[in-house]
Amino acid sequence: MGRIKTENNSTRKEIIVEKAANLFKEKGFKAASMRDLAELVGVEAASLYNHIKSKSELLHVICLDVANRFTNKIDEIEAEEIPAKEKIEILLRFHIREMLNHYEDVIVSDREWKHLSEPYLSNFRHQRKTYRKRFAAIIEEGIKKKEMKKIDASTAVLIMLHAVSGIESFHRSKQKISGKELEENMVTILINGLAK
Amino acid sequence: MGRIKTENNSTRKEIIVEKAANLFKEKGFKAASMRDLAELVGVEAASLYNHIKSKSELLHVICLDVANRFTNKIDEIEAEEIPAKEKIEILLRFHIREMLNHYEDVIVSDREWKHLSEPYLSNFRHQRKTYRKRFAAIIEEGIKKKEMKKIDASTAVLIMLHAVSGIESFHRSKQKISGKELEENMVTILINGLAK
DNA sequence: TTGCATTCCTAACGTTTGTTAGTTACATTC
DNA sequence: GAATGTAACTAACAAACGTTAGGAATGCAA
Numbered sequence: 001m002g003r004i005k006t007e008n009n010s011t012r013k014e015i016i017v018e019k020a021a022n023l024f025k026e027k028g029f030k031a032a033s034m035r036d037l038a039e040l041v042g043v044e045a046a047s048l049y050n051h052i053k054s055k056s057e058l059l060h061v062i063c064l065d066v067a068n069r070f071t072n073k074i075d076e077i078e079a080e081e082i083p084a085k086e087k088i089e090i091l092l093r094f095h096i097r098e099m100l101n102h103y104e105d106v107i108v109s110d111r112e113w114k115h116l117s118e119p120y121l122s123n124f125r126h127q128r129k130t131y132r133k134r135f136a137a138i139i140e141e142g143i144k145k146k147e148m149k150k151i152d153a154s155t156a157v158l159i160m161l162h163a164v165s166g167i168e169s170f171h172r173s174k175q176k177i178s179g180k181e182l183e184e185n186m187v188t189i190l191i192n193g194l195a196k
Numbered sequence: 197m198g199r200i201k202t203e204n205n206s207t208r209k210e211i212i213v214e215k216a217a218n219l220f221k222e223k224g225f226k227a228a229s230m231r232d233l234a235e236l237v238g239v240e241a242a243s244l245y246n247h248i249k250s251k252s253e254l255l256h257v258i259c260l261d262v263a264n265r266f267t268n269k270i271d272e273i274e275a276e277e278i279p280a281k282e283k284i285e286i287l288l289r290f291h292i293r294e295m296l297n298h299y300e301d302v303i304v305s306d307r308e309w310k311h312l313s314e315p316y317l318s319n320f321r322h323q324r325k326t327y328r329k330r331f332a333a334i335i336e337e338g339i340k341k342k343e344m345k346k347i348d349a350s351t352a353v354l355i356m357l358h359a360v361s362g363i364e365s366f367h368r369s370k371q372k373i374s375g376k377e378l379e380e381n382m383v384t385i386l387i388n389g390l391a392k
Numbered sequence: 393t394t395g396c397a398t399t400c401c402t403a404a405c406g407t408t409t410g411t412t413a414g415t416t417a418c419a420t421t422c
Numbered sequence: 423g424a425a426t427g428t429a430a431c432t433a434a435c436a437a438a439c440g441t442t443a444g445g446a447a448t449g450c451a452a
Contacts, residue, residue, distance in 0.1 A: 028311070043399090152378070159386065190385070245410095
């Protein structure tokens with residue numbers, strides 16, 4: 001069998017991780033076997049272990065990467081001096097775009113993180129919890145400054161994060177509307193509501 | 197080992213299905229083993245097969261049950277002669293309550309249906325698709341009658357369904373707010389929006 | 393062309409998996 | 423109390439799993 005093709009100055013490990021995200025998204029982490037992955041990469045299962053340490057390493061690379069992207073973004077947003085309402089919209093749009101662009105990693109991270117092994121599991125849990133708290137804090141700031149309705153901030157976070165994860169179905173559908181339209185629709189509904 | 201206790205005139209099979217939903221929710225369908233389930237039930241793994249045909253039967257019983265509950269509800273709502281906006285609110289509240297009351301089945305159905313085997317997989321897919329279309333049709337009716345904003349109906353469905361599934365996190369948290377409060381918050385945000 | 397490191401292969405390992413066969417214990421009915 | 427069906431057990435199966443060992447092929451530098 002041929003070697004793994006390395007284009008665009010990406011390492012073989014990166015290629016394997018990419019394919020793994022694809023596979024995990026499709027079948028779920030537990031249901032995806034290393035032999036499945038090997039076939040996708042174009043190599044025998046055992047050969048993968050020249051590039052990675054274990055199956056669980058693949059998952060934790062994916063999850064950590066996604067978690068860091070969101071943490072970095074909220075770092076950036078918190079630093080800006082703009083109204084809370086704008087911060088929320090920016091963050092929401094970031095979530096939507098992440099889901100539109102590299103949704104495979106995001107979905108896997110969202111749905112399969114429970115299968116992380118320690119200490120990555122605890123780390124991830126903590127990072128996730130912290131992120132949500134910071135998100136909620138921004139909303140609470142908006143409520144305090146009368147920019148938004150008096151609602152439970154953590155419920156609002158819950159709704160937004162999970163609403164965005166619904167974009168997966170959008171990917172599977174025949175994409176009647178464009179990504180840009182989807183983004184505008186989601187922002188409108190979540191910020192301004194469904195009712196007229 | 198003792199027998200499976202059958203209280204409340206429920207069959208042993210029903211007890212197994214209930215525990216299975218619990219286990220599948222916790223570990224995921226693939227990661228949950230029949231030996232795990234047996235331990236939860238208080239019996240040896242092989243003994244389960246006196247009551248069920250297979251592991252996959254457990255999943256399809258759970259998924260079919262959930263799917264039917266929602267289909268029945270939308271049948272009922274479509275028949276009523278009330279404004280579309282009200283229909284949507286009723287349906288949304290039904291989703292929230294299902295998630296609050298027997299959320300284990302709903303989560304498993306939502307998250308693990310991909311592991312159904314044929315022909316149940318195709319059936320489920322179809323039922324799910326049809327449900328969403330009917331939901332979207334109600335929203336479109338509301339848009340036509342100027343009860344709601346001009347937004348993409350299927351995006352709105354996406355948001356609502358997935359937002360509701362976020363209630364799982366609520367269950368895991370220390371439940372700072374009550375179920376009733378959560379419901380009101382969710383309805384407010386989704387129908388009227390976050391912004392003031 | 394030789395030498396060396398990388399990358400792949402085949403073969404196999406020890407577990408865990410869902411499930412079946414065959415048997416024993418319990419509970420209910422006559 | 424004997425008979426009968428239900429529900430549990432033990433033992434074991436074949437298949438699939440993640441992973442390792444050891445050797446062959448490849449690509450690169452000298």
